[in-house]
Amino acid sequence: MTEKKGLGALIRQNSVSLMFVVICIICIPISGLSPSYLINEIVTRMGRNAFLILSLLIPIMAGMGLNFGMTLGAMAGEIGLILVSDWQIVGIPGMVLAMIISVPISVLFGLFCGKILNMAKGREMITSYIISYFMNGAYQLVVLYLMGSIIPIKHSSIKLPRGYGVRNTVSLLSMRQKLDNLVAIRFWGIKIPVVTFIIIFLMCLVIVWFRKTKLGQDMRAVGQDMAVARDSGINVERTRIISIVISTVLAGIGMIIYLQNMGNIATYSSHSQIGMFCIAALLVGGASVEKASIGNVFLGIALFHTMFIVAPKAGAVITGDSMIGEYFRVFVSYAVITIALIMYETNKRRAKSAVGAELEKAQLEEESR
Amino acid sequence: MKSGNRILFRLGAIAVIIAIAVCMAVIGRGHTIYFDSKSGEYNGQAYTAPYKTEVYVKDERVAKLYDGERGMASTMGQTFHYSLEITPEKGGDSYTKDVTFKVPYNLDGVVINIAAMEAGLPEEAYISEFVPVPSAAELEDEEVVTDEFAGLTEGDEAEAG
Numbered sequence: 457m458t459e460k461k462g463l464g465a466l467i468r469q470n471s472v473s474l475m476f477v478v479i480c481i482i483c484i485p486i487s488g489l490s491p492s493y494l495i496n497e498i499v500t501r502m503g504r505n506a507f508l509i510l511s512l513l514i515p516i517m518a519g520m521g522l523n524f525g526m527t528l529g530a531m532a533g534e535i536g537l538i539l540v541s542d543w544q545i546v547g548i549p550g551m552v553l554a555m556i557i558s559v560p561i562s563v564l565f566g567l568f569c570g571k572i573l574n575m576a577k578g579r580e581m582i583t584s585y586i587i588s589y590f591m592n593g594a595y596q597l598v599v600l601y602l603m604g605s606i607i608p609i610k611h612s613s614i615k616l617p618r619g620y621g622v623r624n625t626v627s628l629l630s631m632r633q634k635l636d637n638l639v640a641i642r643f644w645g646i647k648i649p650v651v652t653f654i655i656i657f658l659m660c661l662v663i664v665w666f667r668k669t670k671l672g673q674d675m676r677a678v679g680q681d682m683a684v685a686r687d688s689g690i691n692v693e694r695t696r697i698i699s700i701v702i703s704t705v706l707a708g709i710g711m712i713i714y715l716q717n718m719g720n721i722a723t724y725s726s727h728s729q730i731g732m733f734c735i736a737a738l739l740v741g742g743a744s745v746e747k748a749s750i751g752n753v754f755l756g757i758a759l760f761h762t763m764f765i766v767a768p769k770a771g772a773v774i775t776g777d778s779m780i781g782e783y784f785r786v787f788v789s790y791a792v793i794t795i796a797l798i799m800y801e802t803n804k805r806r807a808k809s810a811v812g813a814e815l816e817k818a819q820l821e822e823e824s825r
Numbered sequence: 826m827k828s829g830n831r832i833l834f835r836l837g838a839i840a841v842i843i844a845i846a847v848c849m850a851v852i853g854r855g856h857t858i859y860f861d862s863k864s865g866e867y868n869g870q871a872y873t874a875p876y877k878t879e880v881y882v883k884d885e886r887v888a889k890l891y892d893g894e895r896g897m898a899s900t901m902g903q904t905f906h907y908s909l910e911i912t913p914e915k916g917g918d919s920y921t922k923d924v925t926f927k928v929p930y931n932l933d934g935v936v937i938n939i940a941a942m943e944a945g946l947p948e949e950a951y952i953s954e955f956v957p958v959p960s961a962a963e964l965e966d967e968e969v970v971t972d973e974f975a976g977l978t979e980g981d982e983a984e985a986g
Contacts, residue, residue, distance in 0.1 A: 544933055546901055549853025556846045596971050611933075612959045617966055624969060630855055630899075724971050 471799070472792055473742045476759040479788075480766065487769035492645045494765060501761040502754070503636060503652040504717040508710030509734045509753045510659050511703050516748045517667065518699035519679030521581040522735045525569040525700060527588035529707025530727035531595045532561035537712060537721055538599070538626055542609050546630035548638065551716055558708035565591065566704030570697030577682070581745070581797075588731060599723060622723050632719035652713065659706075660750050675699055679746070736760060736789040739796040746800070763788065852902050856928045859897045859936040859955050862890035872944035876917070879910040890939070903928050909939065933957075 467474065484494070508526070515523040536554035545553050569587055576583040603609050604620030614626055636649035666672045674695045677685040686692050711730065715721055738748055740763075741756025764785050771781025862874045880888040880896055887907075888896020898907070905926045912919040924942075928935055934955030941951035 543850065544855045545850055545853040546855035546899075547853055549849040549901070550855075553846055553849040553853065556842060556849070559842075600969060600971065612957075612963050616969070617964055621969065623967055724969060 470742050472740055476740050480762045483766040483770040486773050487766040496646045497765050498758055498761055502757050503649045504714050505757050506656045507713050509738050511706035511710050512738055513748050514699045515703045517679055518675040518696055521745045523584055523703050524588050524731045525584035526707035527727050527731040528565035528591050529562045529704035530711040530730050532558040533708040533711030534721055541626055542611055542614050547634045550631045551712055554712050555709050559705055562705040562708040563701055566701030570700035574693045626721040628719050631716050635716055736792045739792050744800055856900050857934045859895055860888050861895050861936055861938045863893055867946050867950040872940050874940040875911045875913045876915045877912040878939050881908040
């Protein structure tokens with residue numbers, strides 16, 4: 457009976473991941489894509505997205521849920537890249553300089569976001585989601601009006617013809633895949649961007665190490681119970697702000713790694729969906745609002761992006777229209793987040809009612825004595 | 826850690842980061858070098874373009890130029906090494922020349938006229954700044970769409986109607 461219950465709970469806990477495994481198993485043969493092409497694409501997307509998704513782990517550790525505020529870091533990364541492109545700093549030095557520029561902007565955004573999230577404890581996800589929309593307005597003010605008029609932008613390939621504002625697309629041809637191709641090995645026709653993976657691996661090590669530090673332990677304590685953490689002398693508000701600042705800074709750096717792989721910036725839209733897709737990928741990997749691991753990141757990227765690659769092809773084969781597959785993958789991204797949130801609330805209520813039932817039982821026992 | 830030491834440490838860290846940023850800005854500065862093989866005149870001295878010039882950067886041929894042609898190469902940093910394989914006359918012998926060129930930091934694009942350089946003229950005669958002319962596509966007005974609420978308000982309906 458216990459075994460049966462355990463298996464059921466296991467399936468329930470990993471239902472999102474299992475659903476994706478099933479989708480992939482069905483879609484891969486239908487899509488007709490060769491295994492080497494598929495693996496190549498997944499490896500590329502792993503290098504492109506892993507750093508960004510890793511940036512989500514620290515706020516989850518601090519009990520702040522899935523940080524949609526990572527969009528703010530993505531904006532900072534984009535600002536860094538736009539400036540560096542205009543200054544014609546190319547290649548790896550261009551990327552490093554963009555990262556250095558993005559860090560103080562990310563810190564400011566993170567501080568702002570963290571302070572607001574401290575005012576909305578328990579509603580961090582929806583608050584960070586709305587902050588990302590609000591800050592998108594501030595980003596547009598900078599990029600659309602201040603760049604070119606107050607912040608010097610020299611090149612007509614970046615500046616709008618009216619004399620101020622940045623074009624819809626900024627080319628990053630001068631740094632396209634420079635990090636990925638710095639040391640790239642081919643293995644059975646699959647290109648492995650070694651340096652990108654080394655950076656991701658180091659980031660994983662930093663996260664593992666960070667969990668064991670005093671600050672990491674404080675974050676875990678805050679994540680488990682804020683009242684208990686406060687009673688034990690932890691500055692809860694400060695710890696939460698630090699977790700958001702770290703996440704935002706890492707998201708800025710992650711966005712630069714992401715965009716160097718893509719080779720261009722969609723100035724007004726690159727950042728807006730990145731939070732959604734990273735969070736969806738993490739949830740697909742089996743993470744929840746309150747618990748996520750490095751393993752969830754990689755499993756999530758593999759499953760979510762396999763679906764992303766095969767869905768349009770499978771859609772085209774099944775219905776004759778590849779757009780169906782496109783709709784499907786966007787629909788699934790949102791659906792995954794919805795399912796994860798419902799499961800989180802259901803589990804929370806179930807745990808609450810279990811505690812309630814135990815209390816009631818204890819009370820009845822006491823009364824019968 | 827004492828607060829004085831902490832401030833010093835932080836200032837030191839900021840200084841190191843700024844130093845790295847400056848280094849990146851210097852070593853990562855990209856330039857486009859244009860090679861012209863064009864006959865012309867400088868201060869009354871005429872010069873003629875060689876029959877054929879091949880330009881090599883890092884052992885890779887980046888341009889093969891005949892009279893009146895232009896080639897280009899991208900470089901990073903302020904020192905640009907390149908080799909020229911020049912054939913002065915059709916069917917004649919060619920010779921090779923290694924050149925190191927200090928690219929001015931402030932210039933995005935530099936034009937080197939190989940014919941003038943080979944004629945032994947001073948640097949200002951064969952080096953000039955490349956001033957890009959915006960293409961027709963670049964001059965075309967671009968609509969930036971940022972409105973999340975487009976089409977949802979009465980004003981939009983009126984505009985559309």
